[in-house]
Amino acid sequence: MSTILSSTTDKLELVTSSAADIDYLTCYTIADKTSSPMVVKDADNKSGAIASATTTDVSGSPAAANDRWSLGPMRFRNKHASTQNDLTLRHVKAGGTAREILKVTLYAGWELWINKDGVAFVYDQSGAVVMGQVLASDTVAGLIEIASQAELEAGTDVARAVTPGRQHFHPSACKAHGIVTVSGGTPTLQTSYNITSITDTATCRLTVTIATDFSGTNYAIIPGMEASTTTYSATTTSLITVVRNATRAAGSFVLDALEIDIGQATDPAAWTFACFGDL
């Protein structure tokens, strides 16, 4: 509901904190209390310019004791090129103590709109709605900024939002993974993330090439595999998978599958891997 002025000494006043130029427009409708129901008998507006830190009557007051003014919409614009202004809207009831009802900071080019229902909006210099001017936190709803790649890689900011296209930059995110099945002669890539090729290099040996490389060779590779049988043999079943020595490059690595006793045996049923580190 909009603000109502119900006496000849009711008014809305605006306190400005700086000399940043503020133009304002206050519209209102006038109803006659003596008629039942009350009917709108007139409508008018008040506009002006404020160029200093001061208190300004931005509404005027009802002319007659039985007049009831319904304020809204109201608009306040910071016309200054660079200086911000803290605006405090105050309601004065019957010439008494002014009560603060709204306080907002308007940066250069910003506007405050209060519609006829009394709902306030702040628009930035591009005309976009500024949904609250406080930073969002664990307990307060407000503005939230999107985290950049560097901020995600640092992983310390608790006030910025993570977007789907950047979440993978966080240190805890898996940077590459895949599953490669082996049947009918050759390993086949089944599903993967950030992988551009797999190469069947030899029996029990798989080379994996990464799409977006790691920033260096120091990244973690978690290799795994699915055994080719449930009747395990220490001499013929591949039971251990390792990253082959000295093969970890920023964009590729090699996995070896070994059985326990005597070296390479038969290929596993599938290779799996996941990689963590800095892209």
Added chain:
Amino acid sequence: MRKPEVQRIIITAADDSTLVMDFVTIEFLPSAPAKGRFTREHIRLTRMATAENVESEIDRMSQSLDPELRPIKGWRFMDSKERLPKDRTFRNAWRDSGKAVTVNMSAAREIQRKHIRRHRTPRLAELDVAYQRADEQGDQKAKARIAKEKQRLRDLPADPRIEKAKTPEALKRIGID
């Protein structure tokens, strides 16, 4: 999740061994249908299997290869109708002729000899223990029998059947038993 689409590449390494690369041409997002038609919105990564792209991928993959495999001698696109050997027993003996990948029997024989040597080692160790026991018991017949079996196992890599084997299947049948 939908399997990536790949172009298979046959690569010949410096030691003439054959590498088989699955070159990813389309990586799908989880939203892609498991089969059938898909749209751009279902694709995470796509690239053409051009010679330039394949060369670049092989170069990147090569960074992790053992030194004896580098530099790569050559590569070719694998035809969609071409089939690789199904049996991987002699995978390390695969050689590319330029039109097909087959098992090189000379390399396969060496692999089978190595296989025999690997698998006879634990059997020889068991026979050593059995021979000692027979010796302690003064059982000359058992000692002779064990000695003969050990010699048979030692001679296996030189078994003439290995040289005579003309196919991988024939070679596979020659074991330590």
